[in-house]
Amino acid sequence: MNLLFYVVPIFVALILLEVLAAKLMRRDVYRIHDAVTSMNVGIMSEVVRSTVKLLTVVIYAIVASKLGAFTWDVKNPWVWILAFFMYDFGYYWAHRAGHEVSLLWGAHVVHHNSEEFNLSTALRQSSTNTIFYWVFYAPMALVGIPVQVFVITAFASAVYQFWVHTQLIDRMGWMEKIFTTPSNHRVHHGKNEYCLDHNYGGTLIIWDRMFGTYAREREDEPVIYGTITPVNSWNPVWTNFVHYVSIVRNAFHFGGWKNKLQSVFAPPGWTPQGMLPHPAVDLRKFQTTCGPWQRAYCVLGCGVVYVLAMHWLAVANTLSVPERVTYGLVNVLATLGLSGLMSHQRLGVPLELARVVVVFGALAANFWFAPIAPAFQALAVLCLAVSAFLLYKVHVEQRQGSQSAGGDGGEVTGVPA
């Protein structure tokens, strides 16, 4: 079973705890649309990565078995220590390449598109980065680190990196010198000039200090989160592919095959005339209007998508590949439904209504990818009723909003940071 099945509930609980703590501390670190998008992106990435990651683990196992220089006993503590340092070192370079090579930035930008910085941002992972990142861990296979040690080390690193995505923890004294902490990871997510291309470390920050990419968080200049070119969308599919589209556009636009090729491997912002200058930091954040009913629906919808994603993780191994992919796509469709609603798309409400009728109807009728317990069938009926009611209210809310605004209710406003 996927290890994430056990930790994601803990992550979600910690996110709820952070929401509560932020309220108590009177800190404004969450926006509903942004957090829902982060969760949606995370769910989509898990759908894609659970398959791709398997391929990369298979490649790792083949390389380790055919080229592995040494045979290690997994009970030997030194193999774990070596694996930890090799993985973290590989992560540093994978992460650095993810920022400094345009093609790989396409596979990482989604994690930085959020204009907030909170624990939900940690779940906002790319769907495509596992295609590339395994390359940086291949040296572990070459020295023969067993595949199970590699998988557990990678998992531990991912779990560690969750907690550093928070604004509620201040600087941490001596730990700042050795480990990646919330403070130095805030710098990594900033779009201020001093923040760009710094603090790539996963668990250890010592690599940044060694290779000259460390930057300390400044008290006099608050970090502004997000990317220089904002994505301005809640759509989890678009946020995953927006930079690839821009690479293709540039490749068409630039003359000469050398420039076309270079636009793929040069740093983001490269043009044949040189690097684009760093623009002044835009303090505005992407926002769409959100009434109380839409907020309520987002919470319910996100909760349902989360439960279905967990169910998918739990039963994925028992499904055939087509069933597994279809169930995954059902979950991705749910995230798209939520994003359409949050973006005030013209057909957002009717399409979402059609989707919930089909999904909850199938769940209630026990016509699903795996058997559904009677209690959950009853719950599905209840969810269908509540969703339909909330969607009706959202529809009314949006119509009133568009009438008062004189538009179609789908306006996008920039709110100050």
Place this chain on the structure above:
Amino acid sequence: MNQQALLDGVLAGVALWAAWGPGRALPALRLGAALLAAAAVLGTLKFSGLLPLPELHQSMSMFAAGVGLPLLGVAMVWPDGVVARERRYAWIFGVAAAVMCVLVAVVGGIKLWPSVCALLAVVAMGLASSLRRQWWGAAAAACMLLALVGFAAKRNLGPLAPGDVLHVGLALGLWLYAGWVRQTVGTGALGSQGAPGATAASVADRS
């Protein structure tokens, strides 16, 4: 120390010298020669019996053939290109070539892949340098080609075993390659704007 270890040691010495000396002008040469040196050092340790790590020698030899020689080839064919001139692009090319080696040769089981890459690189070097009448480069390519063909044919050459032919040929080829670098960089024959340290933008501006 036996002959195999000695000649692999010679290759290691020449490759290290090429990486740290002439390699300063061409990062692709530096990286390619460093890969050859790593494989040769492991070979020396293996054949001398000091620290036999046959799997590591085998994998490094694969990368030396499938990544190292193509890097040397790219540097000679496009000496003013970004792969030859800039460390980041040399690394990107190296990593991409290594990925191809792993996927095609190791995962796909097509074991000829690194040899084919090496052969194509050396032939391209020979053609490009001959067309430009850069005889140091042509001689380097010829030596390396003879070494690869001799090794593939598995024929002894006098007292030299096929592995020795490969090591001697590559060492001589690298020494001549360094002569090509010295000659072309010294005379500016790499291109009118091909001075070491040219930036991506300046290189791109020319194309």
